[in-house]
């Protein structure tokens with residue numbers, strides 16, 4: 592199934608300051624208006640904001656962001672986390688009815704992410720679906736493994752009527768990086784694996800690329 596490109600809706604989920612990179616970045620999730628039921632890619636950071644105060648978070652509610660698009664949190668049928676850093680899975684608990692798809696390798700390493708509060712992953716009703724590689728989550732919606740930023744990182748590929756659309760997660764941060772600008776140290780756990788994953792996404796020959804940390808969208 593190919594979705595219309597406008598079925599992918601970017602949600603603005605605040606901003607954070609990255610002390611180790613001395614830069615401020617926007618935080619996005621994506622609502623997928625799928626005819627079989629709405630889905631969500633990444634959930635931003637959670638609350639209380641005090642837990643991540645070093646990152647100077649600006650308040651942002653994923654439920655409110657969804658309401659602006661006439662979608663209620665309880666309408667979300669599935670959630671995909673690209674990875675389990677705090678700014679990608681922080682509001683999973685808003686969707687207790689939805690299975691959360693994450694790579695097993697990522698889930699097993701969650702304790703290594705000291706900045707991800709345990710409570711943001713261990714909430715009442717949490718239902719993680721652990722993946723060992725690539726999988727179609729809904730018709731036309733696939734996860735593709737893109738390690739390097741973290742070992743269990745995954746990106747999302749969606750068939751649209753204009754061609755494939757990719758949601759990179761943190762496997763690529765910006766339009767410029769997708770076009771070849773080198774990533775900075777501190778943006779990845781393993782540089783050569785990160786580079787291979789970036790090439791893998793380019794080989795998909797996407798029509799559009801959507802970023803968690805860039806307000807622009809890349810278009811072919």
Ligand SMILES: [Zn+2]
Pocket residue numbers: 674676740761
């Ligand atoms: Zn990350």
